[in-house]
Amino acid sequence: EVQLGESGGGLVQPGGSLRLSCAASGFTFSSYAMIWVRQAPGNGLEWVSAISGDASSTYYADSVKGRFTISRDNSKNTLYLQMNSLRAEDTAVYFCAKGLEQADSNYVQKNWGQGTLVTVSS
Amino acid sequence: DIQMTQSPSTLSASIGDRVTITCRASQSIRRWLAWYQQKAGKVPKLLIYKASSLESGVPSRFSGSGSGTEFTLTISSLQPDDFATYYCQQYISGLTFGGGTKVEIK
Numbered sequence: 232e233v234q235l236g237e238s239g240g241g242l243v244q245p246g247g248s249l250r251l252s253c254a255a256s257g258f259t260f261s262s263y264a265m266i267w268v269r270q271a272p273g274n275g276l277e278w279v280s281a282i283s284g285d286a287s288s289t290y291y292a293d294s295v296k297g298r299f300t301i302s303r304d305n306s307k308n309t310l311y312l313q314m315n316s317l318r319a320e321d322t323a324v325y326f327c328a329k330g331l332e333q334a335d336s337n338y339v340q341k342n343w344g345q346g347t348l349v350t351v352s353s
Numbered sequence: 354d355i356q357m358t359q360s361p362s363t364l365s366a367s368i369g370d371r372v373t374i375t376c377r378a379s380q381s382i383r384r385w386l387a388w389y390q391q392k393a394g395k396v397p398k399l400l401i402y403k404a405s406s407l408e409s410g411v412p413s414r415f416s417g418s419g420s421g422t423e424f425t426l427t428i429s430s431l432q433p434d435d436f437a438t439y440y441c442q443q444y445i446s447g448l449t450f451g452g453g454t455k456v457e458i459k
Binding site for chain 2: 266268275276277278281290292293326331333335336338339340341343344345346
């Protein structure tokens with residue numbers, strides 16, 4: 232059974248940093264693209280970042296480009312999101328997700344973690 | 354950047370109704386579109402990818418169609434478990450979600 236568990240969320244001041252982690256199990260982690268999606272309270276879904284299985288390709292939404300860095304450690308089955316220069320508008324629940332198996336749709340989010348809340352406030 | 358626009362934003366329907374949600378892309382995304390369902394307080398669930406491919410385990414009353422810039426998600430006969438918010442997402446260039454369509458009980 233695929234399991235994804237996010238951690239690292241919390242309260243941070245504007246301009247601060249946080250690193251989110253997503254521990255994965257139940258599948259061959261290195262074979263799948265992984266994705267971060269966030270959802271501000273009461274709002275819709277917003278894609279944040281994605282990374283290929285071998286970490287050779289990374290992608291970012293314009294809203295986080297230059298501030299957030301996605302990475303993965305395939306030896307630890309763990310996905311990361313380093314978030315710097317945080318702003319109030321980054322406040323959201325952050326979900327990690329596993330991509331589909333199909334090569335032409337491998338960034339579509341098939342399995343989701345429960346999310347971790349990031350609050351940016353002074 | 355590709356923008357995704359869903360309509361309506363809210364839809365009131367009754368059990369057994371046929372429900373259609375529309376998603377429009379600001380430029381052609383061919384068939385690189387997915388649909389998700391999110392119930393209140395729950396994580397999203399993948400329903401459809403590549404515009405019309407039904408994800409394993411998803412009931413056959415859900416179907417997707419379209420290509421280019423216009424897409425639809427259809428629920429052929431609305432069930433109590435289907436009251437939720439539905440999101441489309443393009444994945445031809447980065448990933449972009451639509452604003453969501455909340456399906457409510459009439």
